[in-house]
Amino acid sequence: MINKLKNPFRNGLGQLTIPLIAIxxxxxxxxxxxxSFFGIEIIQxxxxxxxxxxxxxSIINGASELAILxxxxxxxxAACGGQDISVxxxxxxxxxxxxxxxxxxxxxxxxxxxxxxxxxCVVAMLFGAFNGTLVAVFKIQPMIATLILYTxxxxxxxxxxxxxxxxxxxxxxxxxxxxxxxxxxxxxxLIVVIVGVIFKLVFRLTSLEIFTQSVGINGSAAxxxxxxxxxxxxxxxxxxxxxxxxxxxxxxxxxGLINHETLLLDVEMDTILAxxxxxxxxxxxxxxxxxxxxxxxxxxxxxxxxxxxxxxxTDVKAYKAIVIVLLVVIGSPVVKxxxxxxMSQLRAKKAAVNTKGADQS
Amino acid sequence: MKRAKTLVLAVVLVLSLxxxxxxxxxxxxxxxxxxxxxxxxxxxxxxxxxxxxxxxxSESGYREANVKDMEAVFSKANGYDLKTxxxxxxxxxxxxxxxxxxxxxxxxxxxxxxxTGWDDVLKKAKEAGIKVFLFxxxxxxxxxxxxxxxxxxxxxEGETAVKWLLDQNLSEYNVIHIQGAxxxxxxxxxxxxxxxxxxxxxxxxxxxxxxxxxxxxxxxIVESVINSKxxxxxxxxxxxxxxxxxxxxxxxxxxxxGVDGQxxxxxxxxxxxxxxxxxxxxxxxxxxxxxxxxxxxxxxxQGKKTVTSKKIINEExxxxxKSLTQxxxxxxxxxx
Numbered sequence: 001m002i003n004k005l006k007n008p009f010r011n012g013l014g015q016l017t018i019p020l021i022a023i024x025x026x027x028x029x030x031x032x033x034x035x036s037f038f039g040i041e042i043i044q045x046x047x048x049x050x051x052x053x054x055x056x057x058s059i060i061n062g063a064s065e066l067a068i069l070x071x072x073x074x075x076x077x078a079a080c081g082g083q084d085i086s087v088x089x090x091x092x093x094x095x096x097x098x099x100x101x102x103x104x105x106x107x108x109x110x111x112x113x114x115x116x117x118x119x120x121c122v123v124a125m126l127f128g129a130f131n132g133t134l135v136a137v138f139k140i141q142p143m144i145a146t147l148i149l150y151t152x153x154x155x156x157x158x159x160x161x162x163x164x165x166x167x168x169x170x171x172x173x174x175x176x177x178x179x180x181x182x183x184x185x186x187x188x189x190l191i192v193v194i195v196g197v198i199f200k201l202v203f204r205l206t207s208l209e210i211f212t213q214s215v216g217i218n219g220s221a222a223x224x225x226x227x228x229x230x231x232x233x234x235x236x237x238x239x240x241x242x243x244x245x246x247x248x249x250x251x252x253x254x255x256g257l258i259n260h261e262t263l264l265l266d267v268e269m270d271t272i273l274a275x276x277x278x279x280x281x282x283x284x285x286x287x288x289x290x291x292x293x294x295x296x297x298x299x300x301x302x303x304x305x306x307x308x309x310x311x312x313x314t315d316v317k318a319y320k321a322i323v324i325v326l327l328v329v330i331g332s333p334v335v336k337x338x339x340x341x342x343m344s345q346l347r348a349k350k351a352a353v354n355t356k357g358a359d360q361s
Numbered sequence: 362m363k364r365a366k367t368l369v370l371a372v373v374l375v376l377s378l379x380x381x382x383x384x385x386x387x388x389x390x391x392x393x394x395x396x397x398x399x400x401x402x403x404x405x406x407x408x409x410x411x412x413x414x415x416x417x418x419s420e421s422g423y424r425e426a427n428v429k430d431m432e433a434v435f436s437k438a439n440g441y442d443l444k445t446x447x448x449x450x451x452x453x454x455x456x457x458x459x460x461x462x463x464x465x466x467x468x469x470x471x472x473x474x475x476x477t478g479w480d481d482v483l484k485k486a487k488e489a490g491i492k493v494f495l496f497x498x499x500x501x502x503x504x505x506x507x508x509x510x511x512x513x514x515x516x517x518e519g520e521t522a523v524k525w526l527l528d529q530n531l532s533e534y535n536v537i538h539i540q541g542a543x544x545x546x547x548x549x550x551x552x553x554x555x556x557x558x559x560x561x562x563x564x565x566x567x568x569x570x571x572x573x574x575x576x577x578x579x580x581x582i583v584e585s586v587i588n589s590k591x592x593x594x595x596x597x598x599x600x601x602x603x604x605x606x607x608x609x610x611x612x613x614x615x616x617x618x619g620v621d622g623q624x625x626x627x628x629x630x631x632x633x634x635x636x637x638x639x640x641x642x643x644x645x646x647x648x649x650x651x652x653x654x655x656x657x658x659x660x661x662x663q664g665k666k667t668v669t670s671k672k673i674i675n676e677e678x679x680x681x682x683k684s685l686t687q688x689x690x691x692x693x694x695x696x697x
Binding site: 260 | 588609632634
């Protein structure tokens, strides 16, 4: 009982401590800097809808693609003990596939958008399966295996559509990328919620979570217990593929344009960071998807904060790096162990003082 | 032992087959060029051999149009024999140029990935009597090593745009300036003229950020300005994609733009889709960055145009939404 009270870091939030503290620090920092920073207002956009607006909305909305990718990346990380660095390039391919279907024929109907999205999913799942096969069957290190697609992915995306920046204009695409008429919350945010709920349901209804963990902790032990670890690893890459397709399609819908060179550029690094900030072990094993989602919002909040401070966007990356180094170091096992040791010493001292006090009285 | 022998035999066989094929191939080529000779009776020396070293069409919409233009102008029908090599890497480009020299082309056209390292190759070309043209990008070599350089003047593009903006006679200019990848030719050129206005206080810099040609990043930059409640009435984006990103942020925030709008939107590159935005009155200005250098070079080769200065600036326009016509889009728009 006493132990529980005295060591909140071990028994309280556990894995989520670091990302939550990071968010709190960022929130407090912004409130001190500019009390109106998180102000939200309702305005009328150019399509005549009443929509929410403000920095907080920008943060939550802007992190959508990152959050979705981070969910998938968490699974890959947990199962394979490595990361997929090709998600940005794969998203460019999926986005191009999405645009390819949209641009066939004249008008864009709801059914066509759905078809285009499903096609993007299939394409991204195939590329995910390609990565997954290299990792699970041929036992190539994930970073090396996915380096292939990282290198050639954006060229493949170019081949799909030819032109450098094909555009698609349609009210439906606009609704997916910004706002559905009558709903003041940006659609990408709603999509994140839906994807998150699906993840939660899958974990609830299937044994995927426990299987993934056991494969990540010890693949051969899992196999001896009847878990097909090759399949679980492959599956994690295919699920990430679906996440990639969703993110790519959102990215395209936001602007009604695909630039295969810049769509979700450098997102792979942010995604891996989100997983790391979320307190997940990058070497595989136990994981919390929720942590990665919070990690994604931490990264986006950091970016928006820096923009609001008018830091030049060339410098933003450097400032981001400083904060992230701090977060990762504070979250590292060495610092955690030191901290716990210090806390127990403090406790011992207090106990000693207490007993002394008791003796004197 | 016997196995080794058969292996060697097999290798020799394969090699000789390959060699035969090569020889046959080149023979065929000679044959076909001979046929061409017969076809074009007025030229005694056969088609003019042109080797083009360029960046790959996948680089950008600009490059795609550039490559297509080269292929259209230096076509067989126009009396040319075109050979092309595309790479983003200077080393690959140097090798390709070397290859064209060995092959014996008449003219070598180069848009270099980097400005340095071309001395030796161009000297070799000169010794071999091959005439060199530079297009789109300059190279750091002595002028005597090339016939002419047909290039865009990015600084002039910026000046044209800023002059247009000044002509709008706004009571005040509060500008959001979204820059391209820092250090690129296009960024330096298009930034220069605007920076002068900021320095002389004629225009007020609300924010100046690079989005490194990334549409989504441009949207974030504009969003952060809107959230900070700073007032602005001009968006000067250094390419069309970033202008589109900026406009998306305006649309979300309910700020009108374009002709009769609260905010003036300016872009560069003249993609067809961007010019259509102009025609619809949603944007105000688009600056051209012309990828059409082939015709000028062809005219010089055929003696229709004489070179007075080695550096030939490709004429570039700026389009105003109020005077743009569909014909302009068809003639000058890039892509689809």
